[in-house]
Every structure is written in structure tokens, then in C-alpha cells.
Amino acid sequence: MGNLWRKALGFNFPKRIIGSLTHANYMSIITIEDLWKVYKGGIEALRGISFNVNEGEIFTILGPNGAGKTTTVKILSCVLKPTKGKVIVLGYEVPKECKKIREMVSSVPQEFQGFADLSVRENIEYFASLYKAKNKVEEVLELLDLKEHEKKRFRNLSGGLKRRVAIACGIVGNPKIVFLDEPTVGLDPESRRKMWDIIRALKEKKITIFLATHYLDEAEKLADRVVVIYKGKMIKETSPRELVNEFNSSSLEDAYLELMRELRGENFEKRNSDY
Numbered sequence: 001m002g003n004l005w006r007k008a009l010g011f012n013f014p015k016r017i018i019g020s021l022t023h024a025n026y027m028s029i030i031t032i033e034d035l036w037k038v039y040k041g042g043i044e045a046l047r048g049i050s051f052n053v054n055e056g057e058i059f060t061i062l063g064p065n066g067a068g069k070t071t072t073v074k075i076l077s078c079v080l081k082p083t084k085g086k087v088i089v090l091g092y093e094v095p096k097e098c099k100k101i102r103e104m105v106s107s108v109p110q111e112f113q114g115f116a117d118l119s120v121r122e123n124i125e126y127f128a129s130l131y132k133a134k135n136k137v138e139e140v141l142e143l144l145d146l147k148e149h150e151k152k153r154f155r156n157l158s159g160g161l162k163r164r165v166a167i168a169c170g171i172v173g174n175p176k177i178v179f180l181d182e183p184t185v186g187l188d189p190e191s192r193r194k195m196w197d198i199i200r201a202l203k204e205k206k207i208t209i210f211l212a213t214h215y216l217d218e219a220e221k222l223a224d225r226v227v228v229i230y231k232g233k234m235i236k237e238t239s240p241r242e243l244v245n246e247f248n249s250s251s252l253e254d255a256y257l258e259l260m261r262e263l264r265g266e267n268f269e270k271r272n273s274d275y
């Protein structure tokens, strides 16, 4: 069983699983159409994915290891060039207009290397000076709840605080879109919750958040919409709630695991009639 799926993975997915790919375009801040990335050696990391990110939303990209999430984020943040396809970020084309795009987006890596001997405030001030945004330092310290830590040296901070400083440095230049790569990996439960509050606060500030995470509970709590990619193909573009409802599950994690089982052909028969 599952051969149909495997066949499908080679080319077109059935309409049913793609779900609703059409949506209002007017709020779109990122548009991807038929995006391909083929690495040297012929590895097809992305095989024609298409989706939109709407302005002001928290958007999450999900998929198993090797699905193509990082490749997508790197292309959107102008780190990698696409092989083929249309990629528009804030009205500018990747890779032709990446200089413009870089001025308006910020990518916060998992392992942010702040200046070890500078304080929290000095680190943020440094990034603010790069963006000529010194007047934003106070606001960002407050937004990230870093006021009480502002004098501490970066090297002495806990993992959770380092992540908060990373985000502070990433947003002090007033970006329209922030790419967050696994922002809560390795954090204790309290720091994770704090990070979720901060991500919600960024959304309140009208920043569009593109979140790459392996934590399904995080996506369920935070994301307005999710895309699921699998072996370089887009499988779903939906909301966490819709995905949960579709699989009649009690959580996004359960629905996602069910979807993965279907894609591997393990319980194809069960929902075969759906397709």
C-alpha cells in the first residue's frame, strides 16, 4: 500500500491533499510560485512549492528532516538563490532585488553570536547603529523584557536570555518580516512560554513572523497558518485548527503525525476514500 502516494510524490499531489491553495492575494507579503531548488549534485531540495504569507501573520513551515524548510527560509531571506520559480518578498523579486529585501527583513539564527564582553544594551545599541535606529533601543529593551538585564554581559546570560537578545538585535532595525529559526530549542518550559509571549508581542507590533520549528505545540499555539512540506513538495497550506479538524485529532502534533503516516503510505486505506 502507499504506492499511489509514492507515485504522487514523484509528480502531482491529488487535489484533496493540497487543500485550498487559493486565497486573497491582496495582503500577501511573501509570494512563492513553483519554487525549485536543485543543489549541486542534483539534489532536488524543493520541487515546485507555492504559497503565500500574509502581512502581519505568524506563519509556520512544518515538515520532517530534509523536507526543505531551511532551504525555503534561506531563499526567502536572500541567503540562497532559487533554481527556478517566482519569489516575491515585500514586492521585490528574489534574487534580483535582494539588496532591497535585506533592508526590510531580519533573520534570527538559532546560534546568535552576540559580542561576549558587551552588555545586553551595548549589543542592541551596536545593531541599532548599523540600522541608524538608536532611538529604538529603549523600545526594544522593553518589548523583549530585557530592561532588568541590560547591564549583564552577553557571555553570562542564560540560553533563553541570549535568544531574547538575538531577537532584540534582529528587530531593532524595524524589519517588516522576521525569520525565526527554532527559537525555543533547548529552552526550559518557562523560557519557552516567555518566548511565545515575545513572538505574540512582535505580531502585535505588526511584524510578520516566519517561524521554522519542529515543535508542533508551538505551531499550534502561535501560528495563524502553516504549510507542510514533504520531500520538497508542498502538501498542505492551512491553519492549525483546520488540520486538527481534518484528521479529527486532539492536537496539531497528532494530526501532523497522522498526515506523515499517510504520506509514507502506512494508513492509506483508512482515508483512501477521501482522495
Ligand SMILES: Nc1ncnc2c1ncn2[C@@H]1O[C@H](COP(=O)(O)OP(=O)(O)OP(=O)(O)O)[C@@H](O)[C@H]1O
Pocket (backbone or CB within 6 Å): 039, 040, 043, 044, 045, 063, 064, 065, 066, 067, 068, 069, 070, 071, 072
Ligand atoms: N548545501 C547543500 N548541498 C546539497 N544538498 C543540500 C544542501 N543543503 C541541504 N541539502 C539537502 O536538501 C534537502 C533539504 O534540506 P533542508 O535543510 O532544506 O531540509 P529541512 O527541512 O530544513 O531539514 P531539517 O529539519 O533537518 O533542518 C535535504 O535532502 C538536504 O540534505
